[in-house]
Amino acid sequence: xxxxxxxxxxxxxxxxxxxxxxxxxxxxxxxxxxxxxxxxxxxxxxxxxxxxxxxxxxxxxxxxxxxxxxxxxxxxxxxxxxxxxxxxxxxxxxxxxxxxxxxxx
Amino acid sequence: xxxxxxxxxxxxxxxxxxxxxxxxxxxxxxxxxxxxxxxxxxxxxxxxxxxxxxxxxxxxxxxxxxxxxxxxxxxxxxxxxxxxxxxxxxxxxxxxxxxxxxxxxxxxxxxxxxxxxxxxxxxxxxxxxxxxxxxxxxxxxxxxxxxxxxxxxxxxxxxxxxxxxxxxxxxxxxxxxxxxxxxxxxxxxxxxxxxxxxxxxxxxxxxxxxxxx
Amino acid sequence: xxxxxxxxxxxxxxxxxxxxxxxxxxxxxxxxxxxxxxxxxxxxxxxxxxxxxxxxxxxxxxxxxxxxxxxxxxxxxxxxxxxxxxxxxxxxxxxxxxxxxxxxx
Numbered sequence: 001x002x003x004x005x006x007x008x009x010x011x012x013x014x015x016x017x018x019x020x021x022x023x024x025x026x027x028x029x030x031x032x033x034x035x036x037x038x039x040x041x042x043x044x045x046x047x048x049x050x051x052x053x054x055x056x057x058x059x060x061x062x063x064x065x066x067x068x069x070x071x072x073x074x075x076x077x078x079x080x081x082x083x084x085x086x087x088x089x090x091x092x093x094x095x096x097x098x099x100x101x102x103x104x105x
Numbered sequence: 106x107x108x109x110x111x112x113x114x115x116x117x118x119x120x121x122x123x124x125x126x127x128x129x130x131x132x133x134x135x136x137x138x139x140x141x142x143x144x145x146x147x148x149x150x151x152x153x154x155x156x157x158x159x160x161x162x163x164x165x166x167x168x169x170x171x172x173x174x175x176x177x178x179x180x181x182x183x184x185x186x187x188x189x190x191x192x193x194x195x196x197x198x199x200x201x202x203x204x205x206x207x208x209x210x211x212x213x214x215x216x217x218x219x220x221x222x223x224x225x226x227x228x229x230x231x232x233x234x235x236x237x238x239x240x241x242x243x244x245x246x247x248x249x250x251x252x253x254x255x256x257x258x259x260x261x262x263x264x265x266x267x268x269x270x271x272x273x274x275x276x277x278x279x280x281x282x283x284x285x286x287x288x289x290x291x292x293x294x295x296x297x298x299x300x301x302x303x304x305x306x307x308x309x310x311x312x313x314x315x316x317x318x
Numbered sequence: 319x320x321x322x323x324x325x326x327x328x329x330x331x332x333x334x335x336x337x338x339x340x341x342x343x344x345x346x347x348x349x350x351x352x353x354x355x356x357x358x359x360x361x362x363x364x365x366x367x368x369x370x371x372x373x374x375x376x377x378x379x380x381x382x383x384x385x386x387x388x389x390x391x392x393x394x395x396x397x398x399x400x401x402x403x404x405x406x407x408x409x410x411x412x413x414x415x416x417x418x419x420x421x422x423x
Binding site: 005006007008009010011012013014015016017018019020022025026027028029030031032034035036040041043046050053062064065066067068071072074075078083084088089092093095096097100104 | 132133134135136137138139140141142143144145146149151152156157160161164165223225226227228237239240241243244245246247248249250252253258261262276280
């Protein structure tokens, strides 16, 4: 079995030497992860983050951006651990999306 | 839950309404998750709003300039260099730099060995000393190819390593990160530490380039 | 980095070690390109909790010795296009290593 994220030595094209300015939501995701894995909170580990990303599976792994993989993993792990429930997450996501629509008018 | 909590709009992860030209007129599910998860964690007192803001500021405050300071000091002070090679976090602390808690190992470029860093399995990088890694470091192409054909990848970055020098690739697989101490460029004897640090960029501390370019 | 603390490490610096040839699923930090390969211990990096356990919310104890193992590129890649002296160094947890039973001294 050769897992999808384990890509050392596979063939690939030229390295596209790009970088991008991180968007606020990406920094927020990174900050959330650092806080959750830090000594003050210790809610999850970086190992769980990585495992969650790897378990997203081959197709999604390549389709999603780096921080999209992170937030997917973090959210799944928090649900798994019972830190947040699917119900309250769904309601909060609806609310933030509604606020976005308000603010974008 | 719905009406009683107030949101500080600075925390919202989407662009300020007065900035119409930001890239995303779209608010994706992932952005919604980032917003929602943060809000729920704050509501549950698992993290605080101040913690979140402070951590974002901390992320913004880290840059390759911190690593460059340590490299410049290592170039001028051989005993500091020994301490840097022994323990980067402790040595960086001497310079007033908070390089975090995850151990960082410095590997030194010499006339015999050129080092280059990768994380083939994910994107491990000494973020607390160098800031966030560039997109290319996390890309499929870099992670796949630099372990197998490092000289070709270095060539893409404009770096040619001569045949009598060993190219040594370090794959960061454990909770131990790496930084490269590039070689001090020639004819820099008259430069002070600040000027030397200016010669050290991020890519030279990853190992895809040499210092002074 | 390995000086000054007590730990029991099975392998010593300079010893040849063999990476187990096994390809399980799950969160594994031993890249597939070194599985079944032999390298030389260059450094004992310390003791770390087992990431294969941490990834699933367990404590990963007892800690495992972590080794920096040097591999010759020519041993890793058929038709390697660089120099014979080139190497790849990987940090490997003790549970993936065995003593090298091969004929080379």
